[in-house]
Amino acid sequence: MKSVNGLAVAVAAIMLSGCATVMNGTKVDYETKSEPNGATVKFSNGSTCTTPCTLNLRRKDDLRADISLAGYKPTYVLIQSKLGGQSFGNIILGGGVGAIVDGANGSSNRLYPRPLIVRLAPEGSSGEAVLLDAKGNVVSTVKAHNDKVRVDVAKTIGPKLAGLEDPQ
Incomplete structure (x- = not known):
């Protein structure tokens, strides 16, 4: 009887988890670089790093990355969390439950752009990042x-x- 219960629990766990959750996890190593290196990057989730750097970010979160380096124009990049292709496989192979789980925790999403690589524009130049x-x-x-x-x-x-709004 215990082996039947154990098997039922294992089957239920597999059925109730999403494929992307198992394969990808809910976070991703997010690489950020700048040309030139040494820029400070402040993410809207509170994380900060100096390029080149890698942070572990949640797949489901849209973010803003503010990038600054002395002698270069400051800029920011909007990072979009987009639905990845594995969610469609989840629906076909695993049914709606896995797709719902993956959608709720963001594991089927990917961050765009990834990696984040920005060539900064020098102060006083007409160029842009x-x-x-x-x-x-x-x-x-x-x-x-x-x-x-x-x-x-x-x-x-x-x-x-x-x-979309002017900062005050």
Whole structure:
């Protein structure tokens, strides 16, 4: 009887957990770099680091990363938590329960951009900060990226932090 109960508990645990929760966890190592190195990065969740750095961040949280370095224009990047592809596999293979679990804890989400690599613009220049991919190629300006995700990110971090309202 005990082995039947143990088996039932094991099956229930598997059925009630989401695939992404098991495979990914609810947090991710988030790498942040700047060109040049040595920039201070302050995240809206209260974390701070000096580039290059890696922090363990929750997958489900939209964030703002304020980046500053003496001699360079300060900038900020909005980090968006987006639904990943594994949630669809969860629905097909595991049914709705796993998808609900993964959706609630954010384990099926991914942070974008990841890694966060910013080339800062020197003070006094006409240039602006740009986002780079892992190979060092320019993806977009920081402004263009922020404009693209601003309204969505504002829903969770608030309009002021997302740049929809002028700071007072």
